[in-house]
Amino acid sequence: MAAEQTELTLATIADATPATVADVLGAPVTRVEALSGGASSATYAVDAVRGDGTLWPLILQCAATGSVAEGGLPRADQARLQQIAFAAGLPVAEVVRVLAPADGLGEGFVMARLPGEALASRWLKLPDYAPARAALTGQCAAVLAKLHQLPMAAAAGLALPAGSTVELLDRMFANYRRFGVESPVFDLAFAWLRERVTDRPASHIVHGDFRSGNFLVTPAGLTAVLDWELAHLGDSHEDLGWLCCNSWRFGVWQNPVGGFGQRDELYAAYEAAGGGPVDRDRAALWEVWGTLKWGMACLQLGDDHVSGRLRSVERAAIGRRVSEVELDLMHMLKFGSV
Amino acid sequence: MAEQIEAVTLIEAVAGFLADVQGQLSGRQAFHAKVAQNALAIVARELAQAPQATERSLLAGLMGQDGDLDALRAGLCADLRAGTKGAKTDGLIDALLAAALTKCAVDNPRYATFQRLQT
Numbered sequence: 237m238a239a240e241q242t243e244l245t246l247a248t249i250a251d252a253t254p255a256t257v258a259d260v261l262g263a264p265v266t267r268v269e270a271l272s273g274g275a276s277s278a279t280y281a282v283d284a285v286r287g288d289g290t291l292w293p294l295i296l297q298c299a300a301t302g303s304v305a306e307g308g309l310p311r312a313d314q315a316r317l318q319q320i321a322f323a324a325g326l327p328v329a330e331v332v333r334v335l336a337p338a339d340g341l342g343e344g345f346v347m348a349r350l351p352g353e354a355l356a357s358r359w360l361k362l363p364d365y366a367p368a369r370a371a372l373t374g375q376c377a378a379v380l381a382k383l384h385q386l387p388m389a390a391a392a393g394l395a396l397p398a399g400s401t402v403e404l405l406d407r408m409f410a411n412y413r414r415f416g417v418e419s420p421v422f423d424l425a426f427a428w429l430r431e432r433v434t435d436r437p438a439s440h441i442v443h444g445d446f447r448s449g450n451f452l453v454t455p456a457g458l459t460a461v462l463d464w465e466l467a468h469l470g471d472s473h474e475d476l477g478w479l480c481c482n483s484w485r486f487g488v489w490q491n492p493v494g495g496f497g498q499r500d501e502l503y504a505a506y507e508a509a510g511g512g513p514v515d516r517d518r519a520a521l522w523e524v525w526g527t528l529k530w531g532m533a534c535l536q537l538g539d540d541h542v543s544g545r546l547r548s549v550e551r552a553a554i555g556r557r558v559s560e561v562e563l564d565l566m567h568m569l570k571f572g573s574v
Numbered sequence: 575m576a577e578q579i580e581a582v583t584l585i586e587a588v589a590g591f592l593a594d595v596q597g598q599l600s601g602r603q604a605f606h607a608k609v610a611q612n613a614l615a616i617v618a619r620e621l622a623q624a625p626q627a628t629e630r631s632l633l634a635g636l637m638g639q640d641g642d643l644d645a646l647r648a649g650l651c652a653d654l655r656a657g658t659k660g661a662k663t664d665g666l667i668d669a670l671l672a673a674a675l676t677k678c679a680v681d682n683p684r685y686a687t688f689q690r691l692q693t
Contacts, residue, residue, distance in 0.1 A: 418647040420633070421670050423654035428661055487686040549606050553613045559674065559681040566671040567687050569661060 252280050252296055252341055260339050260346065261332070263292065271295075281349060298335060298344030309465055311335075313394040315345035317441075318464050320390055326382055327375075327460050352452030352459040359453040360486050360495045371457040373497030374505045376446070376479060379461060381511030384440045384472040391441050391469070398469035402435040405525075408532060415535045421562040425528045428569060432521055438469035446475045447484040448494040476506065476514065477522020480573070482564045483530045492573070499573075520573040524565065531561035581621055589614045619680045629673045636669045 250256070251270075257280075258265040267283035277299035284292040299311060309317070315331045322328050329347040359365040399407065409426050444466030452460040478484075480492045480499060488495035493502045503514040538555020540546040589611055596607045626643050633646040641649070653659040661667060678688045 418644070418651045420647060420650045420654060421674060423651045424661065424666070424670060427654050427657065431660075482687060485686065489686045489690060549610050549613060553609050553616075556613075556616060556681040559677040560685050560687070563671075563674040563678045563685065563687045563691075566667070566674045567691070570667050570671050 250340055250342075252278070252282075252298065256339070256341060257282055257284070257296060257346075260296075260335065260341065261294075263287070268296070282346065293349035294332060294346050295329065295349045296341075296344065296346050298342045300342045301337070309397070309467055310395055311343040311345060313396070314464050314467070315347075316394055317391060317396070317467050318347070320386070321383065321461075321464070324382060324386055324390075326379055327458055328464075329460050329462075350452055350460045352454045354449075354452055354462070356448035356451070356453075356484070356495070357486050359451075360448065360488060364455045365453065366455075368453050368455055368457045369496040372451075372453070373493050373501045375458040376493070376497075377502050377505030377511070378509045379458070380443075380446065380472075380475050380479075381506050381509035383443060384475070384511050386441050388438070388441060388469055396441070396467060396469050398438045400435050400437050401433050401471055404470065405429060405433055408529060411532055412535070415539050417535055419531075419558070419562065421565050422528065422531060424569065425524060425531075425565045429521065429525055429528070436471055438471070440470065440472040442468055442470040442472065442474050444468050444470075444474070444478075446479050447481070448479075448486065448496070449484060471518075471522070472512065473515065473518045473522050474525070476502065476519045477524075478526040478529075480519070480523050481526040481530060482567075483527065483561070523573050524568050527561055527564050527568065531558055531565070534558045534561060582618055585614050585618045585621075616681055619683070623676075623680055625676045625680045628676045632669045632673050632676075636663075636666060 252268050254265040254268050257268050261282075261284055264285040265282060266285060267281070269281045271279045271281055278297075280296040280298075282294040282296050284294055286292045297311070312334050315334045318328050319331045322330050329350050331345050331347045333346040335341050335344045335346075353359045353365070359368060405426070412422060412426070443461065443464065445463050446461065450461065450463045451458055452462060479494055479502070482489055482492075485491060485495035491497055492499055499516075499519070503516070503519070506512075506514055534554055534557045537551050538558070541548060541551035541555065592607050592611050592614075596604060596611075599607055630643040630646060633643070633650055634640050637646055637649055650659065659666060675688065675691060678685055682688065
């Protein structure tokens, strides 16, 4: 309980202004606009000016010092990993600056602002994006294949969480029990996974949140993979399974790959791009796992409200999305990953 | 009618009020007003459909004993954790699928998997 008590007051961040961001960048800044965020973290669009007078479009992401969730990646390490991915030729925004304590903006970094639509509900439906939807399965396969070919040593020195599959499952179960919620569906899913999970040591750098909602997409296709906050060392198949969870299909359940593609095409393209052989049963297992993991996130968000840590009608309402997760899990346990 | 103003009437009145003020709100507050309207719709469906009574009866059948919903849930969870019940237990998958459908009908009947299972 002591840990929960200390969470009751979240640290807050100072608002970023053109002057403060100009100091960070060492370049003039003409515009800073909050895109999203609350008291403890925020994302800003920044228009800076390069030495030659041209527009320098950037994104600033920052969070209150110490606000990174348990098991999450410190922002500076997130920035470093993103830079490693960029150097390896993956489609990610190049990191321009990592914030230092003296900058007074908390923990975070500044990166290039790339073109593209981030709202999956838009690019999954608008007619203009049809070519993107046709290209995305292959592009996602290529990105994952490239990421999974990086040796774990490439991330040496970064505080990437790691664990064998059984350790991760035990951790997730302990997290579930922490909420004091009794869900027969969740307990059944844990038992189902425990029967089937082979204990594998961490073998790959895993993005950890590779899904439709974390892509920047233009009508031509994928421009960037966002949000490396949940990256860790684990099983490559986790990324393949997570991408196919029904929660990220935005209603287009007929296209299991993120609402835009088919598993066969994803796996074939992943293998062709050098990602290694895909074990279909293992990928299906990670779909169940991923769905359950999203259920844990819903419980956490609901708990934010119930515990008083962050009272909000939005958090309370998200808690009821547990029903969607329970239904998806039962659908998979009854009919398989179809 | 037991009351002139039933709980459902109050919900509709508050939803109407939220719809009225929504036009004057912007950004986060406008978004939260929309979420609040959805939350009220959940409450209205829960009152109308009584999902907990359905789930209680499903779990009582599964456990072979009566009890309140919290106790039945806790008992079933304990059995699942102990391994004395599981996916192979007769009727368990179907009962939990039915319970999940009942809850999703209240919380989000537009959810794709719910719609998918209606056909």
